[in-house]
Amino acid sequence: xxxxxxxxxxxxxxxxxxxxxxxxxxxxxxxxxxxxxxxxxxxxxxxxxxxxxxxxxxxxxxxxxxxxxxxxxxxxxxxxxxxxxxxxxxxxxxxxxxxxxxxxxxxxxxxxxxxxxxxx
Numbered sequence: 001x002x003x004x005x006x007x008x009x010x011x012x013x014x015x016x017x018x019x020x021x022x023x024x025x026x027x028x029x030x031x032x033x034x035x036x037x038x039x040x041x042x043x044x045x046x047x048x049x050x051x052x053x054x055x056x057x058x059x060x061x062x063x064x065x066x067x068x069x070x071x072x073x074x075x076x077x078x079x080x081x082x083x084x085x086x087x088x089x090x091x092x093x094x095x096x097x098x099x100x101x102x103x104x105x106x107x108x109x110x111x112x113x114x115x116x117x118x119x120x
Contacts (some may be wrong), residue, residue: 006019006042014048015039017090020077021053021067029066033058038095042088049088052095064094 021030029058055063067074070116071090079087 002044006044006046007085009042009046009082009113010040013051013078013088013106016081017074019053020074021070024065024077025066025070025073027066027070029059029062031058033063035063035067039117046084049090050089051092052094054095054098060094064092067092 007041014037017040018080020034021037023043025087034056036056037051038054039050041050041052053064071092075087075090078090080082
């Protein structure tokens, strides 16, 4: 039963944070950035939450620093919109798995093209 509640909280946190980052953060370092909240992982005791984000369209490092600087503001939003007795500490993690997958895909396409050139 506890796992069901934890999954529900993860889903709520992901939705609330994605909306808050997109609509409520007014940081110029986020101009032109597309920020996706890929996953929220709240600890069993609800004291900490790892938030995995992916950033496209601008300087990734500057945009990620803008999000890190906004943690207190984002935590207040979570406190208002997610009904929890304890508001978890937010720990943002920059997820590069999409970049990694894209890199692997381009390598595979290059290998495929080289094979087609050899067979022609």
